[in-house]
Amino acid sequence: MTSSFQNSTRISKRFAELRAAGGLGIVAYVTAGDPSLDATHKFVLALADAGADVIELGVPFSDPLADGPTIQRASERALKAGASLAGVLELVRRVRDTSQVPLVLFTYFNPILQMGLEKFAADAAQAGADGVLVTDLTPEESEDYRRIIHAQNLDTIFLAAPTSDDGRLLRISACSSGFLYLISRTGVTGAKDSLPDDLPGLLRRVRHFTELPIAVGFGISLPGHVSVLGGLADAAVVGSALVSEIEKASSVEAACAALRDRVKVLKEAGCRGLSRREATI
Amino acid sequence: MSTRLTIPASVPGRFGPYGGRYVPETLMVPLYELERAYELTKTDPVFQAEFQSLLKNFAGRPTPLQFAARLTAKLGGPRIYLKREDLLHTGAHKINNAIGQGLLAVKMGKPRIIAETGAGQHGVASATVGAHLGLQCTVYMGTEDMARQALNVARMRMVGAEVIGVESGSKTLKDAINEAMRDWVTNVRGSHYLLGSVLGAHPYPTMVRDFQAVIGREARQQILAAEKRLPTHLYACVGGGSNSIGLFFEFLEDVDVKMVGIEAGGRGSGLGEHAARLAAHQGFTGARPGVLQGTYTYVLQNEDGQIATTHSISAGLDYPAIGPEHAWLADQHRAEYAAVDDQAALDAAKLLSRTEGIIPALESAHAIAGLIERLPQFKPSDLVILNLSGRGDKDMDTYKRLL
Numbered sequence: 143m144t145s146s147f148q149n150s151t152r153i154s155k156r157f158a159e160l161r162a163a164g165g166l167g168i169v170a171y172v173t174a175g176d177p178s179l180d181a182t183h184k185f186v187l188a189l190a191d192a193g194a195d196v197i198e199l200g201v202p203f204s205d206p207l208a209d210g211p212t213i214q215r216a217s218e219r220a221l222k223a224g225a226s227l228a229g230v231l232e233l234v235r236r237v238r239d240t241s242q243v244p245l246v247l248f249t250y251f252n253p254i255l256q257m258g259l260e261k262f263a264a265d266a267a268q269a270g271a272d273g274v275l276v277t278d279l280t281p282e283e284s285e286d287y288r289r290i291i292h293a294q295n296l297d298t299i300f301l302a303a304p305t306s307d308d309g310r311l312l313r314i315s316a317c318s319s320g321f322l323y324l325i326s327r328t329g330v331t332g333a334k335d336s337l338p339d340d341l342p343g344l345l346r347r348v349r350h351f352t353e354l355p356i357a358v359g360f361g362i363s364l365p366g367h368v369s370v371l372g373g374l375a376d377a378a379v380v381g382s383a384l385v386s387e388i389e390k391a392s393s394v395e396a397a398c399a400a401l402r403d404r405v406k407v408l409k410e411a412g413c414r415g416l417s418r419r420e421a422t423i
Numbered sequence: 424m425s426t427r428l429t430i431p432a433s434v435p436g437r438f439g440p441y442g443g444r445y446v447p448e449t450l451m452v453p454l455y456e457l458e459r460a461y462e463l464t465k466t467d468p469v470f471q472a473e474f475q476s477l478l479k480n481f482a483g484r485p486t487p488l489q490f491a492a493r494l495t496a497k498l499g500g501p502r503i504y505l506k507r508e509d510l511l512h513t514g515a516h517k518i519n520n521a522i523g524q525g526l527l528a529v530k531m532g533k534p535r536i537i538a539e540t541g542a543g544q545h546g547v548a549s550a551t552v553g554a555h556l557g558l559q560c561t562v563y564m565g566t567e568d569m570a571r572q573a574l575n576v577a578r579m580r581m582v583g584a585e586v587i588g589v590e591s592g593s594k595t596l597k598d599a600i601n602e603a604m605r606d607w608v609t610n611v612r613g614s615h616y617l618l619g620s621v622l623g624a625h626p627y628p629t630m631v632r633d634f635q636a637v638i639g640r641e642a643r644q645q646i647l648a649a650e651k652r653l654p655t656h657l658y659a660c661v662g663g664g665s666n667s668i669g670l671f672f673e674f675l676e677d678v679d680v681k682m683v684g685i686e687a688g689g690r691g692s693g694l695g696e697h698a699a700r701l702a703a704h705q706g707f708t709g710a711r712p713g714v715l716q717g718t719y720t721y722v723l724q725n726e727d728g729q730i731a732t733t734h735s736i737s738a739g740l741d742y743p744a745i746g747p748e749h750a751w752l753a754d755q756h757r758a759e760y761a762a763v764d765d766q767a768a769l770d771a772a773k774l775l776s777r778t779e780g781i782i783p784a785l786e787s788a789h790a791i792a793g794l795i796e797r798l799p800q801f802k803p804s805d806l807v808i809l810n811l812s813g814r815g816d817k818d819m820d821t822y823k824r825l826l
Contacts, residue, residue: 204592204729205715207601208447208608214591226727251445251714256728278445278714303449305611310451328449329609 151272151297152244153320156195157355157376166372166412167195168405169357171248171381172388173216174199175225179233181394186233188398189384190243192405195377196321196357197237198275201230201249208250208277210332212382215389227253227262231269238270246273246299246320259287263294273297273320281310281317288317299323304344308351315352321376322354326361333382334361337370345374365411372412380408436625439754441747444624445714446604453611458626460531465633473526481555482511482518484637488645488808493778500798501656501805504649505781506642506670508812513548513578515784515813516638516666517619521548523634525556528615535559535614539603541568541596541662542739542786543575544813545619550584560584563602565594568738575817593732596662596742600716620663621746624717628747635669642808643673650806657682659810660789661760662698662739664746666812671758681759684749685793687735688762694723698733700745701753701760712750720747736765736821737785739813767792772815773825784813785821 160167170189174182186197202220206213227249234245247266254262254276266274274291276284281300291298297320302311305328315322324345327338338344341358348356358371359379368378384401391397435458436442444454464470478484487510491503508516521538528536536558540546546562553560562579566588569576579586592598600622607616621628621635646654657674659667661684674680689697694709700721703710709731713722723731723743735741752758763771768785771792776782783791790809801807815822 205597205601207604207716210605218591221729228727252722252724252730253728255713256711256724256726277447278717280444280446280448280451282451283443283445301448303447303451305449305452307452310448314448325447325449328611330605 151295151320152242153196153246153272153297156244157321160195160376161355166368166375167357167377168193168409168412169196169198169359169377169379170194170384170405171198171200171379172384173202173213173220174230174233175202175220175223176216176385176388177219178223179225179229181397183233183236184394184398185388185401186237186243187241188402189405190241192402193409194243194405196244196246198246198248198379198381199230199234201227201247201253203250203253206250208330210330210382212333212386212389213331216385227257231265234266234269234271244272245270246275247271248275249277251276251279259290263290263296267294267296271296273299275299275301275323277301281313284317301325302348304328311348311351315354318354321357322348322352323379324348324356324358324375326358329360331360331382333363333386337361337367342374365407368408368411369414378408378412380404436629438748438751441712441718441720441750442625442628443719444717445719446624446717447608449608449611450624454624454626456531460527461626461630464527464530470526470530474523477522477526478519478637482522484511485641486510488642488649490649491779494775497774497778498795498798500801501803501807503794503807503809504646504654505809505811506638508638508666508810509781509783509787509814513544513551514816515544515548516635516669517545517548518552519637519669520619520631520634520665521545521552521617524615524617525549525552525558528558528617529556531615533613533615535561535610536617537603537606537614538562538617538619539596539599540564540619541599541741542737542784543568543572543579543817544739544784546584546586547575547578549617549619550579550582553584554582561606562586563589563599563606565589565596565599567594568596568599571820572738572817573820595733595738597730604716620665621668621748622663622716622718622744628718631665632668632672632748635665636672638666638669638810639671639673642670646806646808652806653677653680654808655679655681655805656807658685658790658794658807660685660740660786660812661745661749662687662742662786664749666810668746668748670808670810671752675757682752682757683793684758684760685789686760686762687737687740687789688764689734690765694725694731696734697762698723698735698741698743699762700743701749702762705762707762715744718744718747720744720750736768737789739784739786740789761793763789763792763796767796769825771795772822781811782815782822783811784815785818787812
C-alpha cells in the first residue's frame with residue numbers, strides 16, 4: 143500500500159539517495175531550545191555536517207508523556223530558557239539560511255493546536271521545515287491535521303508501534319509521507335543497552351504494509367544497535383543519547399564535538415552493518 | 424487563534440467536540456481492547472452480578488441520602504440532602520470505579536493495575552480493590568501530594584501497593600498521570616491502567632462515568648421516596664469530574680434539575696493560582712480548549728499551549744483539565760460551573776463538621792462552599808442534593824490548623 147499523499151520534500155529525496163547508495167540513514171533528534179535556541183542552531187549544523195540524514199527538532203512541551211527522563215529534563219530546560227513553538231520555527235528559518243538538511247518538527251499536539259493548525263503549517267513551511275511528527279496524534283484523530291499540513295506540502299510522519307495490528311499499520315502507512323517512524327519497543331523514549339529480540343520480525347511485518355522508508359527509534363544509542371538495523375530499516379533514530387551528550391557537556395562547543403563523534407560512529411556502523419548483511423544474503 | 428477541531432457527532436467517545444483519543448500509537452490497540460472488553464461487560468450477567476455484589480458487600484452501597492436538618496436550618500435557604508459517598512469503604516466515591524475497573528482487569532487477564540492519585544482517595548481505592556481481587560498494584564503520586572495526604576500513602580502501603588513518588592512538574596495529580604501513562608505504555612501487555620476520573624482517552628471518560636452513575640441512580644430514587652419530587656439543584660465538586668458526573672448523569676434528561684459543579688478557586692484568579700477551568704465568568708484566567716493526557720477539553724495553559732501549574736488546598740481538585748463531558752455540559756448550558764477559594768472551602772468544612780457532625784473531605788467542602796455562596800439565589804421551596812463525595816480523615820493535618 144502506498145501513501146495517499148505523495149510529496150517530494152528534502153526528506154523523500156534524502157531517503158531515495160540512501161536507498162540508491164545502500165546506506166542506513168541516521169535521524170538525529172535534539173530538543174529545541176536546550177540549553178538555548180542559539181545552541182540548538184549550532185547542534186543542528188554540527189549534526190548535519192557529521193552526516194545526520196534527517197534532523198528531528200523536538201518542540202518542548204510541559205507534559206511529555208511519551209518521553210523518558212532524559213528528554214523530559216531537556217524539555218524542562220528548554221522551557222525554562224524560554225523556548226516556544228514560534229521560537230523553534232524561527233530556528234528552522236535560521237538553519238535554512240546555511241543548510242539543506244531535512245528537518246522534521248517533533249511535537250505534542252497541544253502546542254500546534256494552540257498556535258492554530260493553519261498558521262502552524264504555513265509558518266513551518268515558510269520557515270523551511272519538511273515534515274511534522276505529532277507524538278500523541280494517531281490516524282483516527284488526524285483528518286483535519288493531515289489536510290492542513292499536506293496543503294503546505296509538508297510531510298506527515300506517523301508512529302507505528304509493536305502493538306499496532308496489521309490494519310493499523312496499513313492505515314498508518316496511508317496517512318504517512320516522507321517516512322514511517324517505527325517504535326522499537328513498548329515504552330517511552332530513552333537509551334537502552336539492547337534492542338528487543340523481536341525487532342527484526344516486527345520490521346519485516348511493517349515492511350509488508352508500506353513502501354515508505356522506515357526509521358526505527360526508541361532505545362537506540364550504540365553502534366551495535368545501528369548495525370543490527372542495516373538491511374532491515376532505512377534509518378535509525380537517535381535521540382536520548384544525543385540529548386544526554388548535550389546535558390553532560392561543559393560548553394556548547396564541547397556538546398557540538400560530542401554530537402559529531404556520536405553521529406560519525408553511528409553512521410559508520412550503519413554502513414558496515416548493511417554491507418555485512420548484504421554479504422550474507 | 425487556536426484551532427477548534429471539527430468532529431462528526433457520531434464518533435464514539437466524543438461529547439460534542441470534546442473527548443477523543445490523543446495518545447501515542449502504542450496505546451491505541453490496548454484502548455480498543457479495553458473498549459471492547461468494557462462493552463461486553465455491560466451485558467455480561469456474571470460481571471454485573473459480581474460488580475453489584477462488591478458494591479454492596481465490599482464497598483457498602485447503597486449509601487444514605489441524609490436530610491441535613493441542622494445545616495438547612497442554619498443556612499436558612501433550600502432543603503439540603505447529603506448523598507453520603509463519604510461512608511463508603513476507603514472513604515470516598517472512588518471505590519465505585521475502582522471495583523468496576525478492577526473486575527475488568529481480571530476479566531482481561533491483566534495481573535497488574537496502575538493508578539495515579541491526587542488526594543490519595545483513588546490510590547487507596549485502587550490499592551484496596553487490588554488487594555481484594557489479588558492484583559498487583561502500583562500507584563503514582565506527586566511528592567507534594569504525598570506530603571499533604573500522608574495518611575493515604577500509609578493506607579496504600581498497608582494493603583500491599585507500591586507507591587511511587589513523582590518529582591516532575593508541579594509534583595501533583597497531572598504529573599502522577601504522566602508517570603502512570605509512561606508505566607502503562609511500557610508494561611501495556613500485562614497491566615491495566617485504572618484511571619480514576621472521567622479524564623484521558625476514550626473509553627475512560629464514558630466508562631468511569633458509567634461506573635459512577637450509581638450515585639445518581641440511587642439519589643434519584645431516594646429523593647423521590649423522601650420528598651415525592653425531584654430536586655431543584657444538584658451540587659458537587661469538580662476536579663476531573665467523576666463524583667459530579669456520577670451524580671448528574673441520571674438527571675441529565677430532567678431539564679428542571681439545575682446541576683452545579685464547583686471547582687477549586689485556589690488563592691487567586693491568575694494562571695497558576697487556581698484550578699478553575701470553567702469559571703472564566705468569575706474572572707479566572709487561562710482556560711481554553713486543548714489536548715492534555717489523551718483528551719480534548721478545557722485546559723489551563725499559557726499562550727504557547729504549555730500546561731499551567733495549578734493551585735488548590737485540595738489535592739483532588741488540583742488539576743489543569745476537566746472531564747470532556749463537563750466541557751460539553753458547560754457549552755450546552757446544561758450544567759453550571761463556578762469556583763470557590765481555599766478559605767471558603769475550609770470554612771465550609773468547619774461548618775458542616777459542627778452543624779452535622781460530618782467532617783467532609785476538602786474536595787467535597789468546595790461543593791458546600793459553592794452552595795453557601797449562592798444562598799441568595801435560592802427560594803425556600805428549593806431542594807438540593809449535595810454529593811458528599813469523601814470524608815475528611817485524610818485532611819486532618821490541614822484542618823488541625825483551624826482549631
